[in-house]
Structures are given as structure tokens and as C-alpha cells.
Amino acid sequence: MRLARGLTQAELAARVRAEIERSTGKPSPVDAQAISRIECGEISWPRRSTREALVAVLGVESESALGLFAKRTRRESERGDTTKRRSFLALTSLAVSELGDSAPGRVGVADVMALRSRFARLVELDSYLGGADTFHLYFSELARNEQILAHSNLTSNVRRELTTILAAEQAQQSGWAAFDAGHSDLAVRFFDYGLKAAEEANSMDLVANSLLHMSYVSGTAESMRSAESACTAIGPEATGRRMALLDSRRAWSYAVGGNREQAVRALDAARHAVDSEDDAAPAWCSWVDHAELDIMTGRVWSVLGRPDAAIEPLTKALENYPDSWSRDKSLYLTWLADAHLDAGDIDRAIVAGEQALALATRAASVRPLARVREVANRCAATSSTFGVDLARRAQETRLVTASP
Incomplete structure (x- = not known):
């Protein structure tokens, strides 16, 4: 609920303190750290003045709508434990209150x-x-x-x-x-x-998948640690698409970190894994195939500055990639454009950049447009008139999207 209202923990704390002082006439020590501890379940039943202030400031009907329960019974204790375990009061309270009873x-x-x-x-x-x-x-x-x-x-x-x-x-x-x-x-x-x-x-499959997601959003060093942890979690006996996805994501993490040797080994391992039989692949990796590995191979080599190894697999994979998957295709085209730039082929880079920009405007995602702007700026830096124009239009483009 705090996030839905665009409040930081410090801002919510300030409003809670103001509400407590208004209603009780006394100052309150509630700060951002206290809000964080409440959201994470470390404080499952704050003092009455804080509970009442939270209800008032966040505009809900009751303390229970915020996920706050006094642990007087076993069932209520289980509820509190679940909230603490998941660290999610600030998020689930919004949707739960909207859903009603x-x-x-x-x-x-x-x-x-x-x-x-x-x-x-x-x-x-x-x-x-x-x-x-x-x-x-x-x-x-x-x-x-x-x-x-x-x-x-x-x-x-x-x-x-x-x-x-x-x-x-x-x-x-x-x-x-x-x-x-x-x-x-x-x-x-x-x-x-x-x-x-x-x-x-x-569920080691889901543990591994969570760690894979973390590797995508974290910094370089943390990314590699998360990818390695995912492989450890799923175990040495895992085969097929599970390992193909894990190894391909490891390859990406290594490439972003500039570790060429490790990235190549991980790509080779992914190719080997996807060829093994895997009839029971879980949903989170069932889509991995050679086309997806071609894309990852191209991306890895593009990031590593090897256009000779990047252009062919990316071009091959994108030939049959549907425009309806606009977000992903736009992203992949930006790495193809980067590879063409590294190869000194400005014209092909601009063509790929133009295609990526057109697709980026169709998806409610910030990632493609951000990548297009990076590539377009590289094109503009070559002093190409078309590159400068692409960079200008990419910078002026705005996405009309909803927001979490």
C-alpha cells in the first residue's frame, strides 16, 4: 500500500508521526527503520497509536487489512508467521483491501x-x-x-x-x-x-528460478553469485532444459562481467544440456530451445565485443522471431545493432536500431527503449545523419504505461 501511494518508508514514517501527534498530542519515535521492521514482519503488532495512525494514513478499514494481527491464537500466530516469512505487508495489503472479503x-x-x-x-x-x-x-x-x-x-x-x-x-x-x-x-x-x-x-526448481531472476536484476558481481547459486541449488544431476537455462544465464552474467572464458564454457554447457532428453521440464524452463540459445549466444558475444561471433546467431534467430513479441525482439535487435557497430557496419546497425525503436513503442516495458537509446547514441556518435536522427527520435519517444 505504501508503494502504491508512491511513499518512501521515510515519508510514511513522517505521516504516521504527524498523525500520532495530532491524535495523542505526543511526539512519536516512528522512523523509516520502524516502518521497514513492520513491513518485514519483525514488528507484527506495533503499539496501538502506531497501528491506528497506519490505518488512518493508509486509508484502510482495520488493522487486519494491513496484515496486523495480535498473536492470541494459534491460527493468528500462523498468519503472523506467514507475513513475517514473506516480508510482504507493504505489498499484499493493497490488493487484499481492494479484493474485499x-x-x-x-x-x-x-x-x-x-x-x-x-x-x-x-x-x-x-x-x-x-x-x-x-x-x-x-x-x-x-x-x-x-x-x-x-x-x-x-x-x-x-x-x-x-x-x-x-x-x-x-x-x-x-x-x-x-x-x-x-x-x-x-x-x-x-x-x-x-x-x-x-x-x-x-522445491529446488523454484529456488533456482528465483536465484536466476535475482541474477538478472543485481549488479555484476552479485549477478554471477546468484547464477552460480542457482546451479548449486538445482544440483549436479540436473539435465535438459533446466541446466540449459541455468548455464545460458550464467554465460550472460559472465559476459556482462567481462569473463570471456567462463562465458564460453557456460554457453557450451547450455548447448549440451538442451540436447539431452527432458520430457518433464517445468514450466519455467520448458521454452528453452536452440533458437533461444542462438539469441543468448549472440547477446553474449555482442557484449564481449566479438561481432564476428554475434551477428550470425542473432540474425538467424531473429528471422523467425514474431513481431508480436515486441519487447524481446526489440531488445535482441539492439544487441544485433551493437554487433554491427563493432563490426564497422553503420548502415546495418541503424536498420536494426530503427526496427528496435518501432517495436519498443509497442511494449509497456522500459527496458527496450532504454537499450534503443544506448544504441542510437552510439550510432549518432559516428556522425551519421541517420544515426543522429535515430538518437533524436529515440530520446523524444515516451511510453504511455501503467505503473506498479
């Missing part, structure tokens, strides 16, 4: 299957839309899940499916959408949520 009284296996099927259909939208358009869809699914956990009667098996497996997947997808919309800090919180849920379920 719609949680069913009892939820069974069939209901979980329906929730999973619905979420799978929503995930398919990621190929066509950007994170700014999909974030609230995925986040609302996660919040609905949490609402069911808080208010519905569940068996232990159903609770496990909701609290761990499905929640981890929903958090990972929400984090990806937040990252795609340009909110990296928020994305990390979702990925951390998903990681904790996956660890509770002892």
Missing part, C-alpha cells in the same frame, strides 16, 4: 487447480505485453492467494500448494513484471519472497 470459506484441491490454471493463462501474456501492463495482474493473483490463506479453511496439503508452490511462482512472475516496468528494488523483494516460499516447499 471475497475469500471462499473452504478451498480444496480442485480450487487450487483452477487457480493454477488461471495463473498459467495470465503468464502467457508476458510474451505479448510489458511489465507495466501485467504487474497488477500477477500481483493480484498473489494477493488473492494470501487472502485465501488468511481467511479460508484449508487442509495441510492445500495450504502447502498455496503457501509455497503457487505463491513462489506468482511472486517470481510479479517480480519479473516489476523489473520489466523499471522497478528493480521492488522486483528484488518479490524474488526474495519467491525464494523463501520455494525453500519452504523444498
